[in-house]
Every structure is written in structure tokens, then in C-alpha cells.
Amino acid sequence: MSELLLSPAEARVLASLVEKSITTPQYYPMTVNAIMLAGNQKTSRSPVMSLTEGEVGNALNRLEELKLVARDSFSARAQKYRHQFSPQLLLKPQTAAILATLMLRGPQTLAELRANGSGLGGPTEGEALAAALNDLADRAQPLVVLLPRAAGQKEARYAHTLCGDTAGTEWAEPEVPAARPDPGALAALEARVQALEARLADLEALIK
Numbered sequence: 001m002s003e004l005l006l007s008p009a010e011a012r013v014l015a016s017l018v019e020k021s022i023t024t025p026q027y028y029p030m031t032v033n034a035i036m037l038a039g040n041q042k043t044s045r046s047p048v049m050s051l052t053e054g055e056v057g058n059a060l061n062r063l064e065e066l067k068l069v070a071r072d073s074f075s076a077r078a079q080k081y082r083h084q085f086s087p088q089l090l091l092k093p094q095t096a097a098i099l100a101t102l103m104l105r106g107p108q109t110l111a112e113l114r115a116n117g118s119g120l121g122g123p124t125e126g127e128a129l130a131a132a133l134n135d136l137a138d139r140a141q142p143l144v145v146l147l148p149r150a151a152g153q154k155e156a157r158y159a160h161t162l163c164g165d166t167a168g169t170e171w172a173e174p175e176v177p178a179a180r181p182d183p184g185a186l187a188a189l190e191a192r193v194q195a196l197e198a199r200l201a202d203l204e205a206l207i208k
Contacts, residue, residue: 003141004066004089004141004162005162005164006063006163007059007062007163008049008163009039009049009051009055009056009059010062010063011162011163012039012045012049012051012059012103012104013035013039013051013056013059013060013063013069014059014063014068014069014083014085014103015103016035016038016039016104017030017038017083017085018085018096018120019038019100019104019120020038021082021083022097022119022120022121023120028082029072029080029081029082030080031078031080032057032060032079033053035056035081036051036052036053036056039056044104044116046104064081067084067088068083068085068088068089069081069082085100092132092135093121094121094123094128094132095135095136096120097117097120097121097122097123097132098113098117098122098123098129098132098136098144099143099160099162100120101113101116101117101120102159103162106159107157107158107159109155109156109157109158110126110155110156110158113129113133113158114126114129133158136160141161143161143162144159144160144161145158145159145161146158
């Protein structure tokens with residue numbers, strides 16, 4: 001599709017549909033009211049929003065025009081909606097989870113993305129997360145950017161671009177954090193080395 005630009009309300013509605021399709025599939029597809037409640041959650045959201053039913057309906061209409069959501073043809077009474085997030089944006093499941101997490105929670109560090117995205121099926125390993133972020137960035141319309149590090153921040157943060165470009169940002173290859181050694185494994189290795197050294201000393205004594 002051509003360059004995609006969503007309003008904050010449209011991004012929140014779309015990402016809420018993605019989230020709930022994974023975390024509460026028994027209540028999916030969703031009505032306008034259910035989507036409004038999901039979008040206005042006070043937890044796992046940044047910024048917290050106060051969308052009205054009319055605003056959610058308008059957002060759904062535009063997302064439907066963009067083929068990012070579709071009306072559920074099996075709804076018996078109240079009209080319900082499904083997202084078409086992954087096929088329309090050509091996203092793999094783990095990549096979709098990272099993008100949806102950024103849309104719901106705002107800019108985040110790699111550690112925050114690993115923790116918050118895991119609930120949506122996002123990658124928990126550093127290399128897989130870096131690959132997902134690079135997939136989102138390496139497009140004709142980059143879907144994520146690396147934000148300039150603000151004063152006092154120790155780690156860089158990543159943000160989605162579906163609501164517009166972030167001025168002054170450039171993409172940088174995410175650094176894959178080095179694996180931390182397991183203290184228990186180190187202790188076992190040290191004990192094994194000490195045992196081998198003692199055995200070697202005994203053998204040398206026998207030779208002499």
C-alpha cells in the first residue's frame with residue numbers, strides 16, 4: 001500500500017484489536033464498545049486515552065477503508081470487527097507483536113520491548129528482537145525509528161512511525177546484548193577445574 005499515516009486514535013484502535021485477538025481470543029472479534037474499553041485501558045497503555053464511542057467508530061471506518069480492519073460477517077447481533085494487521089503490512093507474528101507493543105505503550109528500550117512484547121508473542125531473545133526491529137525499519141516506509149537518547153537516559157528507545165515521522169531520528173542496528181554467564185554454571189566449572197588440577201597433581205606425584 002502507499003505510505004500509511006494513522007491518527008493516534010486509529011493506531012490505538014488497531015493495536016487494541018491485535019492485542020485482544022491474542023490475549024483474550026474468546027472475546028474476539030470485538031464490538032465498538034469493547035474496542036473503546038480496550039483502547040482506554042489505564043494499564044499497558046501510553047499515553048492513556050479517553051476515546052469516545054464515536055471516535056472509535058470513526059477510527060474503525062477509516063481503518064476499514066485502509067483494509068486494516070474488516071467487519072465480522074458471523075456477528076449475530078452487535079457488529080464486530082477483526083483486524084487485518086499482519087497481512088496488510090506483511091508482518092510476521094513476532095514482528096507484528098513488536099509493532100503493536102510500540103503502538104500501545106509508546107517508545108521503549110530493547111529490554112522493555114522484550115518484556116512487554118512477549119505477552120503478544122514477541123521475541124524474547126536479543127538476536128530475534130534485533131531481527132524484528134530491522135525488518136520493521138528496512139522498508140520503503142520504515143515502521144520504527146531509533147529515538148535520540150535524552151539527557152539522563154542510559155538506553156536508546158524505539159518508536160513506531162505510523163502516526164508520523166519522528167524528527168531528527170536515524171535508524172541504527174540494534175545492539176544484541178551479550179549473554180550473561182550463569183553463576184551456577186560458573187561455579188560448577190570452577191569446581192570441575194579444581195578437581196582436574198588436583199587429579200593432575202596426584203598423577204605428577206606418582207610419576208615422580
